[in-house]
Amino acid sequence: MTMPYPVASVSFYRRLKRRIFTILEGDVTDPSSRFCEIFIAILVVLNVLAIILESVPEIHDQAGDYFADFDVFSVIIFSIEYVLRIWSYSERYPEADASAWKGRKEYVLSFFGIVDFLSTVPFYLQLLIPGADLRVLRMFRLLRIFKLSRYNSAMEDMFEAIKAEKDSFSSAIFLLFISCLLFSSLIYIIEGTSQPEVFPSIPAAMHWFILTIISGWGNVDPVSFPGVILVVITQFLAIALAAMFTALVSTSYRAQVSRRELLYEMEMRDVLADGIVTEEESIRLKKMQAKFGMSDEQVEAIAAQVRAENKLPG
């Protein structure tokens, strides 16, 4: 991040805040940021393991106290993390005219901000209201697992790829929705009278439909001939929908990869335009490669192509 003002004029408080922001925001080159990331990730994994193990009665009887202590410890750490994040995220927009609360509001209302809040704060409710349902609290604790996805950049890529093709995805989901309505109403009309125990209502028929779509078999044998036809068509539809979703993911993913290769190629061409690669430029290329998760082979192929084009006249 660039410094918009000279370092010397900044107060210690401001510098500390900026430093904590860099550490929490994640910077690959900063060792303390790496350490912080790994520490929180390990703590989250241990938390999830503890929740899973705690549900086994024998383990809970023997080590219940340890689990409670560990939970208190984790809540303290996560609370500190949450408070520090809110405090330091005012540095996200360091321009003088921007309000300190802009970055903070953005964080609190972001996906991760909500996850951080919901996975930590309900613990305090338990202290205030002793009679709260423990199972609900445990559900909230499970949300901690989503804190991990902050450190998984490939997952963000996946969501980005899907977002780029969101129109096709929504039309596929729309198709699923329409066929769900249509087929479950039809099966209710055809088989509802002869099998009232399985198809007592359209929502029950919808249950059958979704089951057929996801597993290929809806657990119900049709008794009438039109029912058989309808079941078979639904099963074929299941295969077709699965193929469609697969093709969509594949296309969007591929589009993203080629978009990135293009971006990288442009950068490479820019770097190679003057014929020399300075150290700064090669670091820039390396960083870009790491960010896009491209393999060395891919990069070399692009480099060879750009070089060959440069060699050709014109």
Place this chain on the structure above:
Amino acid sequence: MLCHQCQFDNEVGNAFCQNCGTALVEQDKTITHTNSPSPTLKRPFRYRVMEIMNGSPNQPLSRYAEWLISLVVVINCAAVILDSVPEVHADYKDFFHELEFWSVIFFTSEYLLRVWSFSERYLESAWRGRKEYVFSIFGLVDFFATVPFYLHYFIPGLDLRILRVLRLLRILKLSKYNSALQDLYKAVYSERRAFGSAAFLLMIAAIVSASMMHFAEGHAQPNYFGTIPHSIYWSIVTITSGWGNVEPATKMGEVIALFTGFLGVCMVAIMTGIVASAFANQAARKKAAYELQMREILKDGVVTEKEGEVLQRLQEKFRLSDAEVETMMKQAQSKARS
């Protein structure tokens, strides 16, 4: 110029290695030591052995070596399978024993030849190439498919079943000669991050759905959902097959079960999509590499015999169909004319 990937000696002016298809980047280090001991002429015998063992197109013998090794491997695997049938075992016991003995000798000499000749891989140090081979997947397979047989002599009381399983490892030796398999591996490797995040998603889906099921059904069906580890088994079955081993008893559980099954469909779609796109990307990269070489050759307007051979070899290596090559040729020619 030597390819830095496989040390194959390429013609000057090639943009891509004719052996492995890697882009030839001019690295100062490789060039200096290629030029010093005049490259192709005075190659020692050991180097030629390495080329044969490595399947280099420079050595016609390498193809026969490949065939011979593949044949012995196939015969061996057939023998292991047939040997497990009691009647066949009773009739041909001695034959199988003899076959195993000679195969082990054959594979041992292959292994030793490889270790010995792979010192030629890098000029600076004889042991670097050897170490690389011994610790590569193929080196380990070669080792474990052969050496345990000798243990059998030293420790007569050894469990024979383990030996038989290790003998079946020999089939993996075939994958060395299957370049399509290596392509698949490379394509998957280049998208490893995407696979990692898909696995991560799968893990989250399994844990979250299992815990939700535990909370929803733990009281109703304590046998199956009494603990989260139990429910994890259920959720993995549901994600992979769409329908779990247990029927949910509550309305809440039913909704969670349907949702989990739907997640399974999405997971399959994501995995398939990643593989498909990885494969398509790789094919595109290969095509681009071939096209680049072709353009280089067509630049002067004539295709000499040698250049034709280069293209032929590259086409074989990249497994491009004739139709594809023809289209590319036409495209390159029309571009050159304009």
